[in-house]
Amino acid sequence: MDFALTEEQVAIFDMAYAFGQEHIAPFAAEWEAQGTIPRELWLKVGELGLGGLYVSEEAGGAGLGRLDATLVFEALSMACPSVASFLSIHNMCAAMLDRFASDDIKARILAPAIAMETVLSYCLTEPGAGSDAAALKTRAEKTNEGYRLNGTKAFISGGGYSDAYVVMVRTGAEGAKGISTVVVEHGTAGLSYGGLESKMGWRSQPTRQVQFDDCLVPHDNLVGTEGDGFKYAMIGLDGGRLNISACSLGGAQQALNQTLTYMGERKAFGKTIDQFQALQFRLADLEIELQAARIFLRQAAWKLDQKAPDATKFCAMAKKFVTEAGSMVADQCLQLHGGYGYLSDYGIEKIVRDLRVHQILEGTNEIMRMITARTLLAERG
Numbered sequence: 001m002d003f004a005l006t007e008e009q010v011a012i013f014d015m016a017y018a019f020g021q022e023h024i025a026p027f028a029a030e031w032e033a034q035g036t037i038p039r040e041l042w043l044k045v046g047e048l049g050l051g052g053l054y055v056s057e058e059a060g061g062a063g064l065g066r067l068d069a070t071l072v073f074e075a076l077s078m079a080c081p082s083v084a085s086f087l088s089i090h091n092m093c094a095a096m097l098d099r100f101a102s103d104d105i106k107a108r109i110l111a112p113a114i115a116m117e118t119v120l121s122y123c124l125t126e127p128g129a130g131s132d133a134a135a136l137k138t139r140a141e142k143t144n145e146g147y148r149l150n151g152t153k154a155f156i157s158g159g160g161y162s163d164a165y166v167v168m169v170r171t172g173a174e175g176a177k178g179i180s181t182v183v184v185e186h187g188t189a190g191l192s193y194g195g196l197e198s199k200m201g202w203r204s205q206p207t208r209q210v211q212f213d214d215c216l217v218p219h220d221n222l223v224g225t226e227g228d229g230f231k232y233a234m235i236g237l238d239g240g241r242l243n244i245s246a247c248s249l250g251g252a253q254q255a256l257n258q259t260l261t262y263m264g265e266r267k268a269f270g271k272t273i274d275q276f277q278a279l280q281f282r283l284a285d286l287e288i289e290l291q292a293a294r295i296f297l298r299q300a301a302w303k304l305d306q307k308a309p310d311a312t313k314f315c316a317m318a319k320k321f322v323t324e325a326g327s328m329v330a331d332q333c334l335q336l337h338g339g340y341g342y343l344s345d346y347g348i349e350k351i352v353r354d355l356r357v358h359q360i361l362e363g364t365n366e367i368m369r370m371i372t373a374r375t376l377l378a379e380r381g
């Protein structure tokens, strides 16, 4: 067993970290205030090969493993968790298209997305179907002209901003087996968007409802096989959950790094606050938590790379553990900054706000416990 990253993996992390510090960190607060991420950033990200991280090389992607991808998201989150997580959703969609879509979709929709000339969104959640996603109601009726979509998707990251939407729709009966996946391009008649959601964190990326009213897409926009859409959506989320966890890890690590510097400068009772043993013990606890989270995340990513039979359980367990550890660490770092942690100038409160949603989306942490417990009981026999 070897716990060390390879030289190539260290280089991947360093490259993403350097890119984030130069092209994202200095602008993160401004983009948050504006509520949008400039498209030029994505073109630079595409040039660097980060638009299809674990898309196969045959399809034009970087062909990296899931563990490699977590390194990229950890490093980019040290600059801004909101920007990094937005890229993670795009990558999740790209990987789904690479794995399941036709050559036609790969040429028309995936290729420009890998270059990040276009951006992809993932549409599963509905106003009446969140955790119970298999209850979704958005209907795609098969007609001679194509699939006619009617329904509403809720909480869509990149809604109204993205160029193409990977949408889970009902083409058959109730339940998971009646669900298919189609791609809907921005500009398609019958596709519209709700108002901008006002959110606690992830404020640089727009979240909106995505609405389909007799929205007709060609038969060719079906991804894979009718009835397999829920399976594709869940496979996408296995990797997505690792990426979101990596974003928590990177954000929390950045908060801890800043806190270590701050505590060496801030004085109280005649000494710098890093001299108080109570606070040193707090720092030790935060470091232990983050290192445990990192090892757990990388083990889950390794399991997915190995196609291990228990990979889904490990992705769920890691998502629950790492996102909760990340939020706890960021919150404690805010506390160690005293009142200054609460001010936006120091950047810590933004990390706390950005990381909080990681416990909710791509399956809430209650659902992660459900997946874990279900597998545990099944393994017992």
Ligand SMILES: Cc1cc2nc3c(=O)[nH]c(=O)nc-3n(C[C@H](O)[C@H](O)[C@H](O)COP(=O)(O)OP(=O)(O)OC[C@H]3O[C@@H](n4cnc5c(N)ncnc54)[C@H](O)[C@@H]3O)c2cc1C
Residues within 6 Å of the ligand: 089, 121, 122, 123, 124, 125, 129, 130, 131, 132, 154, 155, 156, 157, 158, 199, 202, 207, 357, 360, 361, 362, 363, 364, 365, 366, 367, 370
């Ligand atoms: C900022 C943001 C961005 C998002 N981006 C996207 C996106 O791009 N695409 C997309 O498809 N979705 C997206 N989502 C939606 C997200 O995935 C859902 O919010 C999430 O799955 C939870 O669904 P819900 O909000 O309907 O909560 P509900 O399902 O209503 O859950 C409410 C509470 O009940 C708990 N609960 C539900 N069922 C059970 C159970 N059986 N046992 C125990 N507890 C349970 C939940 O854990 C939660 O605490 C986003 C959400 C947010 C906030």
